[in-house]
Amino acid sequence: MKTLTALMFWFLSQFGGPVPVDAESCDTARLQRSAIEETLDDTDCVEPAKTVEFGFAPASISNGF
Amino acid sequence: MDYQAILARILQQVDEKAYLTPSSHLPEEHREAMAEVETMLQDPGFEPTEVRAVVRRMYKDGRIDRVLQLSALHVVAASPKVQDWAEAARLVGEQEFAALEQGGPHLDANLASVERHRGVLAYLRGHYETALDYFTRSLERQRTAENFGNVLCSLVRVGEVDHATALLEQIRGSLPPEIVKDLDRMVACDPDLATLR
Incomplete structure (x- = not known):
């Protein structure tokens, strides 16, 4: 029955219908969002942007011919 | 990895006080064509297919040799826009063999280019120790600001x-x-070298 319900929701979701939402999945989503927000707040963990210069421009990692 | 041995090799390049301008290794007859390719690649909106076609045409017309053709195609494959690492690595192997087959007075510079490309691939894939080794080899063959800068980035x-x-x-x-x-400018602008400011 559970499989049948899941299949039905999957089928409906393909046509823009409702998707199954239960308390457990809501909690998981909240936890994931919280973890992502914490990561974004922790600026120490943000890697500096990598720039790649081509040709002979002497800046950052350089991949000249 | 034995950093002391690598550092000794790097410092030897500094002590020898030799300096090549970044494009001096390119044969005079190929510089103009490669400058065109360089300009195309530095445009953030460049079309990889178009650049590849231009490079192949330049080779066909004799404006660049096979080593430079493969080098330019590698740079396209390793670019942030393409990121075809397997293709970039394959082209470097082909470039190395072409350089060996061609030989001649530009062999060292051509092999320095191969080591640099391999270092860039290792660096972009997060293998910084391996990149440092390749960049040091490239520096040993060719003392340029570009190669010194890559060594500094890897050390950091x-x-x-x-x-x-x-x-x-x-x-x-x-x-x-x-x-x-050149190096001071790199240190001032490069996020990878921010700790050296």
């Missing part, structure tokens, strides 16, 4: 900030103003 990435700082100081004190100026 593997956590050898003190060694990178010492190397930069040694470069500032012993190499010609042109290379010092």
Whole structure:
């Protein structure tokens, strides 16, 4: 029955219908969002942007011919 | 990895006080064509297919040799826009063989290009120790600001900030103003070298 319900929701979701939402999945989503927000707040963990210069421009990692 | 051995090799390049301008290794007859390719690649909106076609046409017309053709195609494959690492690695292997087959007075410079490309691939895939080794080899073959800069980036990435700082100081004190100026500009602008400011 559970499989049948899941299949039905999957089928409906393909046509823009409702998707199954239960308390457990809501909690998981909240936890994931919280973890992502914490990561974004922790600026120490943000890697500096990598720039790649081509040709002979002497800046950052350089991949000249 | 034995950093001391690598550092000794890097410092030897500084001590020898030789300096090549970044494009000096390119044969005179190919410089104009490669400058065109360089301009195309530095345009953030460049079309990889178009650049590849231009490079192949230049080779067909004899404006660049096979080594430079493969080098340019590698740079396209390794670009942030394409990121075809397997293709980039394959082209480097082909470039190395073409350089060996061609031989001649540009062999060292051509092999320095191969080592540089391999270092860039290793660096972009997060293998900074391996990148440092390749960049050091490239520097040993060709002392350019570009190769010094790549070595500094790798040293910082593997956590050898003190060694990178010492190397930069040694470069500032012993190499010609042109290379010092280029490196200072890199340190000022490059996020990878921010710790050396």
